[in-house]
Amino acid sequence: MARALIILGGTTMGSGLLxxxxxxxxGLQPITLSADPTRYDHFAAKGAETIRVDTDDLDALIRECSRLRATYDIAGITSAADSFYATVGKLCRHFDLPGPNPEAIEQCLDKYTQRQLLAASGVPIPAYRLAANAADVEDSAAEIGLxxxxxxxxxxxxxxxRLCRTADEVVQHTIHLLGGTHIGRSSPRILVEEFAQGPLCVAEIMGKEVIGISTLDFGPPPHFVYxxxxxxAVLTDEEHERISDISLSCLRALGLGWGPTNIELRWTKRGPIVIEVNPRLSGSPGPQMVKLxxxxxxxxxxxxxxxxxxxxLRRRRSQTAAAQFLVPDRDGILDWIDGASPAASVPGVAEVKFYINSQTPIVRKGDYRDCIGYVIAASPTLEQSKAILRHALDLIHWSITPLRTNGQSDSKSI
Structure with a gap:
């Protein structure tokens, strides 16, 4: 009987495929359970099995896993996405398999509950308020300060x-959130937070061990697009120790410590401030960079x-990896994108990934969906890796026909 790994749900842009x-x-047979297999990029992987099932229905998932046990030896159940991870924990409990604590995952995924638990444990976090309507958001912003x-x-x-610098921007974005689908299935709740300014560091953790720390840079505000x-990250021993200590304090405060966690922190004038704790691995290309x-x-x-x-979790090499995300600067229709093969052939380039093909509409959202690909380079030093990256990026070009124009094409080269 073949050993199978059940992968619940999926994530776009590479993680699920990994x-x-x-x-x-x-040596495992991957079987993905998803409510909408067409959303994800990894279901076309050769030899992977995909089953459509309502991932919000725990009983339906238990029935499907029970059915699969007649054919496979189910070795484990997991997910690449934190939105499915609490359900993974419940399934693992039901089938007596190793897995995360679902209660800890659920309270971590609620950002307000997460802030409360971190604050109660003395973990440094931004000032925050919970709001349920536009008036609450305006009052909270005034209390915290723009x-x-x-x-x-x-x-x-x-x-x-979104980063809101004025009261008008606060109102406009609140209207956008309350009128959209961002809130999820629960009652409309909005978090208003102090803007913690400083370099962003991300601690990659497995179990209760800090594997390493990366640094990330965003594009222009008001959005937070990598x-x-x-x-x-280039850190002193003291800085690394402070971030590691705070990260482990987060695990204790939230009841985490099984499986992967990534913790985002800003290094501010007050020192490291925890922005968010995510009970999962970082998305691509984070895991690839750690491996490289x-x-x-x-x-x-x-x-x-x-x-x-x-x-x-023993370190086997000591290199530096650098990546740049490919992010268009306008909406429109992608006429063409090329340069993947020449860029990938540059010595030191580890991976070139395009998420979209020609003739694809581009409508920027101001979030991770704006990324249309990435390039990773690795070498013994940061300076060398960045030089390799620049060389590769010079070989990648694309053309976008803007929306609502006379059809004139604008070319873009990174």
């Missing part, structure tokens, strides 16, 4: 997150943990 491919490399970050209580990938990523720089395959180690195997 789990499928890594499961296959470990500029503020306004975001949904539930969500990921910077969806619905443009660059470097691993490991240290030899630690976080996806593989997470899967090993899920199937009750032996985890090896």
């Amino acid at each position: 789990y499928v491919q890594t499961a296959q490399r470990l 500029p503020v970050v306004v975001k949904p209580v539930v969500g990921s990938g910077s969806v619905g997150v 443009h660059e990523n470097t691993y490991p 720089a240290s030899g630690i395959d976080l996806v593989a180690e997470h899967i090993k943990l899920a199937i009750g195997g032996n985890v090896n």
Whole structure:
């Protein structure tokens, strides 16, 4: 009987595909359960099995997993997305498999509850307020002081997150959130936060061990769209220790410590401030960069943990990885994009990924969905990796026909 790994849901832009491919490399049959398989990029992976099932219905998931047990030895159940991770924990409990604590995951995914628990444990976080309507948001912004970050209580990938510098921007974004689909299934709740200014660091954790820390840079405000990523971060020993200590305090405060966690912090004038705790691995290309720089395959180690195997988090190499996200600067129709092969052939380039093809509409959202690809380079030093990256990016070009124009094409080269 073949051993199978159940992967619940999926994530776009690479992470789900990493789990499928890594499961296959470990000798497991990946079986993905999803309510909408067409949304994800990894279901076309050769040899992967996909089953349509309502991922919001725990009983339906239990029935499907029970049915699969007649054909497969289900070695483990996991997910690449934190939105499914609490359900993963419940399924693991039902089938007596290793898995995360679903109650801890659920309280972590509620950003307001997460802030309360962190604050109660003395973890440094931005000033924050919970708001249920436009008046609450305006009052909260006035109490905290502009500029503020306004975001949904539930969500990921910077969806619905905006920096508001004026009272008018606060009102406009609140109207946008309350009138849209960003809030999720629960009652409309909005978090208003102090804007913590400083470099963004992300601690990558497996279990209760800090594997490493990366730095990320955003594009222009008011949105929070990643443009660059470097691993490991250039930090002093003291800075690394402070971030690690605070990150482990977050795990204790939230009841986490099984499986992957990534913690976003801003290094402010007050020192490290925790922006968000996510009970999952960072999205692509984060896991690839950790593997390139240290030899630690976080996806593989997470899967090993899920199937009750032996985890090896020993560093095997010491390199520096740098990545740049490909982000268009306008809406329109992508006429063409090329340069992947020449860029990938540059010595030191580890991966070139395009998420979209020619003739694809581009409508920027101000979140992770704006990214149309990335390039990763790795070498012994940060300076060398960035030089390799610049060389590769010079070979990538695209053309976008703007919307509502006379059809004239504008070319864009990174």
